[in-house]
Amino acid sequence: MRSFISSFERIRKIRTVPLQPWVRVLAVGVVAAVVMLGGWEMTARAAGYVPSIRDTPDLWAMSRDRVKRHDDGKVLVITGASRIRFGLDHDIMSEAFGGLPVVNLAMDGGVVRPVLHDLAQDEGFRGIVICDYVPNLFWMPGGPLLEESASWVEKYPRRTLSGRFGQQIAVRIEGMLAFLNNDLTLGKLIETRVKLPNRDGVMLPPEFPPFLAVNRLDRREVMWEKLEKDPAFQDRIKGIWQGLFSMATALPPELVGKMRAEVAADVKAIRDRGGDVIFVRFPSTGWLREWENETAPREAHWEPLLQETGCLGIHFEDYPELGGFDCPEWSHLSGADAEKFSRGLARIVREKYKGNE
Amino acid sequence: MLFNSLTFVVFFVVVLVLYQFPTPWKLRKGFLLLASYVFYAAWNPPLVLLLWLSTLIDWYCGKWLGRTADPMKRRLLLGASLVSNFGLLAYFKYGEFVLENFTVLMNNMGVPFEPAPWSIILPVGISFYTFQTVTYTFDIYRRQLSPVKSFLDFALYVTFFPQLVAGPIVRASQFLPQCVEPKRVAADQMCWGLLLLTLGMFQKIVVADVLLSKVANDVFGAADRLSTLDAWTGVLAFSGQIFSDFAGYSTCAIGTALCLGFLIPNNFRFPYAAIGFSDFWQRWHITLSSWLRDYLYIPLGGNRRGVVRTYINLMLIMLIGGLWHGAAWTFVVWGGLHGLYLIGERLGKRALGHLAFFQTGLAEILLILLTNFLVCVAWVFFRAESFACAWRLIRSMFGFSGESVKILTTTSIATVLLVYGLIMLAHWIMRHTTHEALVEDTPWWLVSIIWAFMIVAIVIAQGGGDAFIYFQF
Numbered sequence: 001m002r003s004f005i006s007s008f009e010r011i012r013k014i015r016t017v018p019l020q021p022w023v024r025v026l027a028v029g030v031v032a033a034v035v036m037l038g039g040w041e042m043t044a045r046a047a048g049y050v051p052s053i054r055d056t057p058d059l060w061a062m063s064r065d066r067v068k069r070h071d072d073g074k075v076l077v078i079t080g081a082s083r084i085r086f087g088l089d090h091d092i093m094s095e096a097f098g099g100l101p102v103v104n105l106a107m108d109g110g111v112v113r114p115v116l117h118d119l120a121q122d123e124g125f126r127g128i129v130i131c132d133y134v135p136n137l138f139w140m141p142g143g144p145l146l147e148e149s150a151s152w153v154e155k156y157p158r159r160t161l162s163g164r165f166g167q168q169i170a171v172r173i174e175g176m177l178a179f180l181n182n183d184l185t186l187g188k189l190i191e192t193r194v195k196l197p198n199r200d201g202v203m204l205p206p207e208f209p210p211f212l213a214v215n216r217l218d219r220r221e222v223m224w225e226k227l228e229k230d231p232a233f234q235d236r237i238k239g240i241w242q243g244l245f246s247m248a249t250a251l252p253p254e255l256v257g258k259m260r261a262e263v264a265a266d267v268k269a270i271r272d273r274g275g276d277v278i279f280v281r282f283p284s285t286g287w288l289r290e291w292e293n294e295t296a297p298r299e300a301h302w303e304p305l306l307q308e309t310g311c312l313g314i315h316f317e318d319y320p321e322l323g324g325f326d327c328p329e330w331s332h333l334s335g336a337d338a339e340k341f342s343r344g345l346a347r348i349v350r351e352k353y354k355g356n357e
Numbered sequence: 358m359l360f361n362s363l364t365f366v367v368f369f370v371v372v373l374v375l376y377q378f379p380t381p382w383k384l385r386k387g388f389l390l391l392a393s394y395v396f397y398a399a400w401n402p403p404l405v406l407l408l409w410l411s412t413l414i415d416w417y418c419g420k421w422l423g424r425t426a427d428p429m430k431r432r433l434l435l436g437a438s439l440v441s442n443f444g445l446l447a448y449f450k451y452g453e454f455v456l457e458n459f460t461v462l463m464n465n466m467g468v469p470f471e472p473a474p475w476s477i478i479l480p481v482g483i484s485f486y487t488f489q490t491v492t493y494t495f496d497i498y499r500r501q502l503s504p505v506k507s508f509l510d511f512a513l514y515v516t517f518f519p520q521l522v523a524g525p526i527v528r529a530s531q532f533l534p535q536c537v538e539p540k541r542v543a544a545d546q547m548c549w550g551l552l553l554l555t556l557g558m559f560q561k562i563v564v565a566d567v568l569l570s571k572v573a574n575d576v577f578g579a580a581d582r583l584s585t586l587d588a589w590t591g592v593l594a595f596s597g598q599i600f601s602d603f604a605g606y607s608t609c610a611i612g613t614a615l616c617l618g619f620l621i622p623n624n625f626r627f628p629y630a631a632i633g634f635s636d637f638w639q640r641w642h643i644t645l646s647s648w649l650r651d652y653l654y655i656p657l658g659g660n661r662r663g664v665v666r667t668y669i670n671l672m673l674i675m676l677i678g679g680l681w682h683g684a685a686w687t688f689v690v691w692g693g694l695h696g697l698y699l700i701g702e703r704l705g706k707r708a709l710g711h712l713a714f715f716q717t718g719l720a721e722i723l724l725i726l727l728t729n730f731l732v733c734v735a736w737v738f739f740r741a742e743s744f745a746c747a748w749r750l751i752r753s754m755f756g757f758s759g760e761s762v763k764i765l766t767t768t769s770i771a772t773v774l775l776v777y778g779l780i781m782l783a784h785w786i787m788r789h790t791t792h793e794a795l796v797e798d799t800p801w802w803l804v805s806i807i808w809a810f811m812i813v814a815i816v817i818a819q820g821g822g823d824a825f826i827y828f829q830f
Contacts, residue, residue, distance in 0.1 A: 011622050020804060021801050022548035023548065166363040169364070186818040196767035199763055202765070203762055
């Protein structure tokens with residue numbers, strides 16, 4: 001019989017510890033790493049970056065959990081795309097709805113329909129949904145943005161224990177360090193700082209915006225100071241919006257009708273359980289507003305949506321206190337304007353909503 | 358639980374601290390076993406039941422094999438172990454594949470057949486722990502191993518968390534002797550283990566996930582035919598990614614085990630500097646290739662039954678090796694290509710091996726490049742989601758794509774070529790040496806600085822916590 005030990009002995013011969021003053025090697029290595037990371041943190045802060053929680057499917061899921069946590073299902077869900085995350089103050093809205101806890105399920109660049117469908121399918125949900133209406137995103141019939149939004153929703157019930165625990169640690173660290181910003185990841189740094197001339201005819205994907213807002217643990221976003229104040233940065237983002245939104249085209253009415261019917265069915269399911277949905281059209285300005293009006297005209301999309309769902313809809317063009325804001329990069333409200341807009345919206349909702357009840 | 362997750366960092370710190378307490382060895386082993394179950398359950402708790410089942414089956418089969426000398430009973434007991442282990446693997450990993458192929462076959466024969474959707478989850482690491490546990494009963498059957506007396510030791514062998522889900526495939530004879538004596542981990546060993554863990558994470562997070570994966574995903578996910586440069590860049594990116602991903606996991610596993618006082622075997626020895634395919638398979642996924650050699654190739658007769666039978670055995674082993682990686686015909690083709698490479702190499706050696714040119718340094722370099730070129734061609738089938746995708750890419754790589762598109766930025770191409778070039782260079786330099794020898798010959802302060810740079814790169818890389826590619830196998 002071959003020796004029980006021989007196989008192990010072969011590994012023992014290979015797996016030797018190299019001769020080095022190991023404790024010194026470790027100590028110097030760790031100190032050097034801490035010094036370098038400290039320097040990197042200072043560099044990030046000097047460039048204007050501040051700690052911001054990274055918006056990931058796991059963070060979204062933490063918010064989604066909060067819907068489940070309220071046994072009576074009475075929560076105020078904010079959903080849609082980034083405009084509502086920039087533009088709506090949670091505390092003001094909570095107050096407007098008699099102190100209902102606010103859960104933010106909006107996604108930057110997100111298509112809201114999968115989220116509405118998810119809430120409609122959730123038998124425990126009996127709350128109110130404030131739904132951000134960004135015309136070109138709301139009616140997106142397919143493509144990567146819709147797939148991404150749907151994947152966040154689908155991932156929610158499939159989270160692992162390890163992932164949930166890791167997310168709890170991650171948000172604590174991200175809340176302290178500015179360099180943990182998406183703009184400053186190694187991949188992004190190579191992509192944005194090493195710009196070599198491209199070959200003729202290369203098909204490049206559209207550019208997505210860099211860091212625009214500070215994200216809080218409750219997923220409320222507040223516009224980054226640099227975006228509020230730096231005209232050159234604002235112009236850069238306007239260029240990005242032009243590239244991205246130009247891809248949207250007018251949709252065939254039958255396709256919009258099909259999507260509208262799906263939304264109406266989801267709204268009905270929520271209402272049948274005692275909940276409700278309110279659509280809100282946030283301000284946009286400049287070229288972007290013109291483009292949105294052209295590709296998704298209000299009378300062809302917004303009005304029929306309200307008609308078919310029977311929901312309360314609040315369009316910024318219809319209320320003086322919601323209009324007149326100047327979005328620094330055409331698409332989002334600044335921090336100060338968001339508060340004003342929220343107060344105006346809260347007042348309107350209080351009046352209108354009570355009337356509709 | 359993933360090594361490249363914050364959860365693992367916390368888990369490992371807690372395990373290391375509690376494991377150092379001066380409690381009886383049996384208690385510490387029990388703690389490691391419990392930690393290993395937590396590690397596995399953090400992914401999907403109910404699947405721990407499968408681990409328990411596999412542990413119990415092989416424990417009893419091994420025990421009864423040790424008690425009986427009757428050849429028939431011994432064959433039955435080995436059969437019971439193999440059928441139950443490979444049966445579970447077949448059901449969970451290949452059930453859907455078999456059903457899909459059966460459906461296609463029936464429909465092609467004109468028999469309408471529509472199966473119910475297959476909704477069985479593939480348990481993480483089932484291919485690894487199945488191959489690992491059967492070495493125990495197989496070695497006892499071959500009288501190369503005695504049944505272990507302690508159930509705790511055996512359960513720890515099956516479940517030991519560092520290599521549980523993605524290898525290396527550790528044999529019972531390599532692990533069980535280590536459970537006998539209590540482990541006292543010296544500071545030097547702990548530091549070396551931590552350095553290996555850092556190196557593994559650097560390979561996975563920085564090289565595989567951040568520097569290479571996006572280009573590989575873009576190229577393999579492209580719907581159009583690509584320019585030759587784009588196609589090759591994508592394939593090289595995947596070649597570098599899969600090495601860094603899998604070797605990174607193995608290095609993490611070895612480092613983690615070292616910190617706990619356990620030694621597990623190497624899984625990679627700089628494979629992209631291999632000269633030929635026999636050499637490649639002694640450097641790539643070593644624990645799988647040696648498993649296939651010892652538990653399949655040699656029992657089938659190996660090279661002892663003539664040239665033709667040797668070639669058949671080689672091809673069979675590589676086809677099974679391909680199927681081990683995944684339930685798809687593309688993996689079988691990948692294995693088949695490696696089988697052809699091995700046969701071609703033997704034929705080539707027989708015909709040309711005596712030429713003086715093949716003893717020169719230039720020939721060595723050319724053969725390394727040729728081996729790498731053929732490995733990359735095979736990777737196309739390994740990575741492609743379908744044959745259509747694989748053919749589209751093969752045509753693009755060899756300039757037969759007709760009208761093609763360019764999708765990669767110059768920065769992406771330069772990054773991939775630089776990183777892949779550095780990987781090749783590192784493998785060339787390290788071809789005849791080891792990490793241990795290299796680190797021993799390096800000034801201590803330089804080791805510290807490199808370690809610090811790796812930590813910083815891992816932190817600022819901020820990978821998205823992508824799972825290791827080999828988890829799906």
